[in-house]
Amino acid sequence: MHREQRIEGPDKLLNTSTKKAAIYDHILNKLMTGQYRFGEKILVKGLSEETGVSRQPIMSALSNLQERGFVQITAQVGCTVYNPSIQEVSDFYRVFGSNEGLIAALAAERCLDEEKQRLEEINEKIEQINPRSRGVELSYMKLNEEFHNHLHLMARSPLISRQQMANFQLSDFFIVQSCGFQAHIDDATEEHGSIIEAINSGEPDAAQQSANRHIENIARQVLEAMASGRVGG
Structure with missing residues (x-):
């Protein structure tokens, strides 16, 4: 984060x-x-x-x-x-996804209306990224970080958020070392949109499931790249 x-x-x-x-x-x-x-x-x-x-x-x-x-x-x-096994990375993302799902659920319960709008604005910026532009991965990484930082703010659970921040940095490390950020740009806005929709509707369970699926899809790309020996860049 x-x-x-x-x-x-x-x-x-x-x-x-x-x-x-x-x-x-x-x-x-x-x-x-x-x-x-x-x-x-x-x-x-x-x-x-x-x-x-x-x-x-x-x-x-x-x-x-x-x-x-x-x-x-x-x-x-x-x-x-550190050179983790595929099993270790898989286990990490199970914990990571579970925590992010909880944060999304808390955000659906506790956020303010103006905070919902800000989350949508950040996701719109991600959608506007030109996938062929120079520095596209850095642009996405920064906006994705901003999106999840704001989601954590909306959850109003500083202790859980601090713990999850460390997980986010390790996840970014795994992405850099394997599939690269560009692999997920096309899917990110739609997955973020599902989280936003559930939060806007005040549905904690749906928000939790959407956030968990978002992390699961990232995990799948990382694990597939590791299994095939591909590296990010």
């Missing part, structure tokens, strides 16, 4: 007062843009030379990324980008 501003380049990293946060963001940006791929080794020495940051903040950042499921650190071996 929400992403902190990326900080790239050694000069900016060195001028940042919080080196640990900066190097964390720097590595995460590489993961989220496909510069690091599933199973690829991440060299601490290389990162240190690239950024001008010492080993300790880099290892701290990698440890935090491991806790969130992005990398795997093995003693005496090093750090690699």
Whole structure:
């Protein structure tokens, strides 16, 4: 969901007062843009030379990324980008979809009329994206993030939303590493529209089912790409 501003380049990293946060963001940006791929080794020495940051903040950042499921650190071996099994990703999306379904149901129960209109406006912007334009995936990713952020606001359940935000970032990572965002652009507005319709009608069960189906379809594309060995880009 929400992403902190990326900080790239050694000069900016060195001028940042919080080196640990900066190097964390720097590595995460590489993961989220496909510069690091599933199973690829991440060299601490290389990162240190690239950024001008010492080993300790880099290892701290990698440890935090491991806790969130992005990398795997093995003693005496090093750090690699986490390479999940298809079963692990499938399990993740079952939990992810269930949580997003609950959030959509809560939004149907608790949202204000003006918030419904805003959700429709965001989805209309997604529909207007030119699939042949430059930077189409980034445009979609930002608007999709805005859509789900607003949906979470409408649910008025900050604790659940905070937990789901971490899931969204991991989902984006899986999408980048597999099918890419463009694979789902054509379906997104229709699926979002089903969620909106259920919320506008005040039907929590229908909203929950629509949101769950939306995540299930994303999961299907990710898993099919992983099974076939395709990669996003």
